[in-house]
Amino acid sequence: MIGSGKWHAEQAWLGRRAENVLIEVEGGRIKSVEEDVFAPADAVALKGWTIPGLANAHSHAFQRLLRGEVESGAGDFWAWRERMYGFADWTPADYFKHARLVFREMLEAGITAVGEFHYLHGHGNELGEALIDAAAQEGIRITLIDACYLRGGLDGRELEPEQLPFSDGDADAWARRVDDLSDGDGVRIAAAIHSVRAVDPESMRVVATWARERQAPLHIHLAEQAGEVDECVAVEGCTPAQLLEREGILGPDLTAVHAIHLDERDVGLLGANHVTVCACATTERDLGDNVGPLQALARSGCALAVGSDSNAVVDMLEEARGLDLDQRRALGRRVLHQPVDLLRAATADGMRALGWEAGELKAGMLADFITLDQSRGLWREMTPSYIVYGMSARDVTNVVVGGVTVVSK
């Protein structure tokens, strides 16, 4: 994904609305952005609204197989998890094929970078490499967020048989395995502590140190379920967020996924440490998760990002508006976040959480941009509000990753 060329956008989002924008790309990065200029003969014309590429900050590609498969019967998050484990067994060749389909769907939805929170380690690095190869084949940027997963719960209980392939045995073995993976064109290796359930405090510190020595992003599933908080309080004497504070894990390089069951002190800690919080509205709805205090987190200093998580839905604009709409139902109020902030969650802040210099249309940034258009629509002035609340993945007509066109409808 190291392309060059010129694109001329009818309207583009440069942090504000601009018209007749010429984007020049060299070596995969934006060289210049000029507005109010005529299209040169050698520029690709982009009709509609051109915005930075969307960042999917939290995905488990394999879970797309559950789409439409787990919506009958009954149960809670833990029952869903049992059924999800039934879809976790892959050969590298099959996972490569599956991931190509998932990544193609993401590109067509305008996602130019995906964070794969990866804990299927039964074949060593082979399934992670299958994800990397599939991303390269389809032309999407990937941050492989390799997750350490060591135990069945906070009380130190053993892994269930279905969880055994997720484990490396100990954190040092995890680090040795991940050291065999390397960054490349369109590829970043990052680290995750799967959750406070699955990783003991000492091992958490090993994972965080590994990430910080390499300046790699660090992610964690945090407080998605009340049961995790109760168990943490019982065993560690504090909440999961406070445990992370105690162990030195909180920081601006950390992305906390879900972050739903938080008390006021947790919110203050995450905000003061400028942790990014990744909300996954469509999956959280599907799983019967509660709604997190996202407005309070944003106000206390957290950046926000969004993720498709289980991939039952692949639409980052739906995730962005869902972040606000779900809180409206929980709080009985409207507009908890401004549309421009939701758009930034789906672009610049998500890209930063994945370790990419992208998400803004300006010189020096990676040349990831997408175009949205509505054939049935009239020409109208672009607003962040209409992008987030009036458009969806289906309206994406053109996608450029690193100056290479990967979707053109």
Ligand SMILES: [Zn+2]
């Ligand atoms: Zn997840």
